[in-house]
Amino acid sequence: MVHPILKLVVQRVALGILLLLAASVLIFVGTQILPGDVAQSILGQSATPVSLANLRAELGLNDPPVTRYFNWLSGVLQGDLGTALSNGQDIATAMGRRLGNTLFLAFWAAIIAVPLAIVLGLISVRYRDRWPDKLISGVTLATISVPEFLVGYIAVFFLAVQLQWFPSIASVYDGMTLGERLYAISMPVIVLVLAVLGHMMRMTRAAILNVMQSAYVETAELKGLSQFTIIARHALPNAVAPVVNVVMLNLAYLVVGVVVVEVVFVYPGMGQYLVDHVAKRDVPVVQACGLVFAAVYIGLNLLADVISILANPRLRHPK
């Protein structure tokens, strides 16, 4: 007898893979079938018909779309993301380092943002509708209302230019120590933290409040338990799942924020790479980056789902 949780998790993972596959189709279709001609965009308006035809043949644009998709997909599955049109480099190689840089940035942003958001969420709940709650909610509303790149420049203006605490450009290179590297990315990390903190804190607050208002917490209060016992033994075990869920969803959001923040701080990561090649209309790179971003995003959402399943006592202890 297979445990129902295992069955559900397997189902969810299979669904995630299916979704990723469908997303790859969507990305492929979006770049190949829309009324833009890749060859035309590479060579520009002045291209001769002959050179256009040559390039089309070279890129395999004359094959039927389905064939092209499967060629691309089988390449991707073998780790071959193709070569960039603009400079002929192997995409997988070029992307590898950048992906590492991006994950490094996202990791440190998450390390700071997650505990901070949870603590602020808890403070908000503890002092609900009193001034600490209102202050936190006001400040986070402001950070949500300003796009990441503007938060970036505001931070640069004050922290890097006026106060000169941090470098305004996050340049990293080989041979840096961890400390140097962390100092270099301090500004983008601050901005990313500000960008996700608002959403994460608000959703955490809502999730905890939901648990605190449940009937079983009232039961615990009517048992005369101490505030600490109520929170530690009755609220927390039930709040973990929704909070972890919130965190995961916001980490997925962070992945998108990275794109803009990297451009602001000229950080050599995936986002910068994607934006540069969108401007150059380098379709294979855009496809590859799009797929990687989609995979991370879908993966984090999947993880959130799986954690909710694992944390559900109804599923963990079936009838």
Added chain:
Amino acid sequence: MRRIPLAALIGLIFTGAYFGAAIFAPWIAPYGMAEVVGDSWEPWSSTHWLGTDTIGRDLLSRMIWGGQTTIFVAAAATLLSFSLGSVLGFTAAVRGGWVDQILSRTVDLMMSIPSLISALVILSVMPVTLPVLILVMGILDSTRVFRLSRAVAVDITVMDYVEAARLRGEGQGWIIFREILPNALSPLVAEMGLRFIFAVLFISTLSFLGLGVQPPMADWGGIVKENKEGIVYGIPAALIPAFAIATLAISVNLVADWILNRTSSLKGGRGG
């Protein structure tokens, strides 16, 4: 008419001012959109209230013209996402069955890729023009409107009064427009405010990345891009759009909150 709370009033005034400035830009802006009138990055003065930009254009005029573009593109995208998302969302809720399945799964799929990434992928092969931007933003954002309007409509369709209308033999038109819509309106209008803000942020981000509104046209994201080098020299020109976007976003938020509160409960009172 009940009294308007202070927060909503402030929101209404600011929102109105921004929209007014956008509509009447040609009459309000002291200089032309691309007119070079001074040195680069002149400080604030009586002739140039907000100073000049990187190539000596009047920044206040750029902000007003840019506001026009930003607000116009965002409003058009919101209108598109709204009409598309709500019509499909209601249809999915009322029809149910395979129609609902197809629409909902498509939306799930579209939402599995972050919208900024989707937009970048599409813009890598499409010409970057205003209609394309509006279309891309509108369609990508309609997925969220779809989810909300479907959820709201599903909540309403299970109400006994909708069943009563069905049992009476009413057609789908009556059920959607007379039974569901009046009760779904307030959450949808509030959502419209949020979607508009999102569209403002979205178009600004795209322009900042150089993939939105193209120069010499002005828009708030573009102004940041043009003047970002100044920041390193302590020139805050690039931060002015930040202020504009934030105040617009917050004031629209305040109005949306007020609308939602005023007519929140479906059971409680006649609201509007």
Added chain:
Amino acid sequence: MADVLLDIRNLRIEATSYPPGEPPRDVVLVDDVSVAVEKGRVLGLIGESGAGKSTIGLSAMSYGRGGVRLTGGQILLNGREIRTAGMRELRSLRGHEVTYVAQSAAAAFNPAKQLMEQVIETSLSHGLMPRAEAEARAVDLFRQLGLPDPENIGKRYPHQVSGGQLQRVMTAMALCPKPDLVIFDEPTTALDVTTQIDVLAAIKRAIHETGVAALYITHDLAVVAQVADDIMVLRHGKMVEYGTTEQIITRPSEEYTRALVSVRGIEHAEKDPSVEPVLRVQNVTARYKGTNFDVLKNVSVDLPPGQTLAIVGESGSGKSTLARAITGLLPPSQGRITFAGRELSRELKARSKDDLREVQMIYQMADVAMNPRQTVGTIIGRPLEFYFGMSGEQKRVRIQELLDQIEMGRGFIDRYPAELSGGQKQRVCIARALAAKPKLIICDEVTSALDPLVADGILKLLLNLQAAEGVAYLFITHDIATVRAIADRIAVMFKGQVVRYGPKSQVLAPPFDDYTDLLLSSVPEMELGWLEQVLEHRKMESAGN
């Protein structure tokens, strides 16, 4: 008064209400109520929703739910004032001296913890007894409360036991720390009537054997009469009447109490069954899409014109599903439904306008049965427009006639549903059904959500309208008293089947089948000692078998 345990004097309770779009204002929930409970006695607090009975109950723990404030009076527990006591003192008495049993045990238990942990939690946290002793006591209590497998049930999680069992576990949880006083807040209301009687008996036995004092809160006077020594009747946050159970049941002095005691002041003579039926349901079987389980199995009933057929059953018996099959919302997989001599098509969409017009429906929750954005005039006027093409003055006159018929003033025509009381809302729904000039009205639990006095008014109105218009009612309910009051014919449903069917006089008279016997004997009667009689009777029967 040496042995007074709880002494509440001139209690006043307030809360702040936040109507949308208006400034918040304070409302008084309970005003000048005094309650006393002596050691070992049970006081019943009875009243409708909004009477303030739960609020008073929780005040015995000096607890205000969700912003409710205890603003005046004294609450003396074991002689000391607790209304103004500090948190530390309150913590030491809550869960020790006073404990609480909630209406919905399913929500009141922490879903992530085993039952035993939760049952003995207070005994440990208040340092009342060591773990082993607490666990042993819990098992004893489980046994006393008639729970199956008392040794091991504590290892289960809340979702792994049934609602009725969970309610007993919660009672065990309340009794485990040996409290002086237990507050029972509608402990059996969420249960089906046949489950309720067992839980009620278990609670009563446990109270008796532990000698604990109790506040028993409920809206059902017949229930409280079985458990309480004294009863206080509350209405709109004020005391109506206070006395011993015997006095309240047999000699109520206030009119409101008399109305509660007499239940249904309606007499209704059974009509002649030998008429050609207007509705004939033959061998109807139905299931919901995507399930493989028949919710209706081979159901056949007849309803003569101008008469009332009551469909009785507990939740899940299929009684509401039968209504959905008749209206076409749930097309049956087998069987025929004949109406006024013609066969109704299974699908709602395939029915003619006249078929739709002649079968109307009234719902349990009048609140959600009317579009909150439409005026009473629009609500009643729409069928006139839709079926009869009326408009303008003609429609207005007819709406006014209908308002007269439902005994409401003509001024209501421009009101919105939110401006009406519960009873008025239900009357408007009746008018909307009548507007179609139907031959059959399906009434789905139409009085269940109403105050008994208001419900009486609605039933009388329905009977008058039947006499005047000759309309037939298919009356779906779980309430036997209502059935007695208005039915001509009765069908008892159980697990999707009709287990007993016929004229009222036959269905409600012995000999009974097993289920009807169980159902009828489980309905609490307004009689002292009823519970013991039933249990005694059942014991004898099972011994006889």
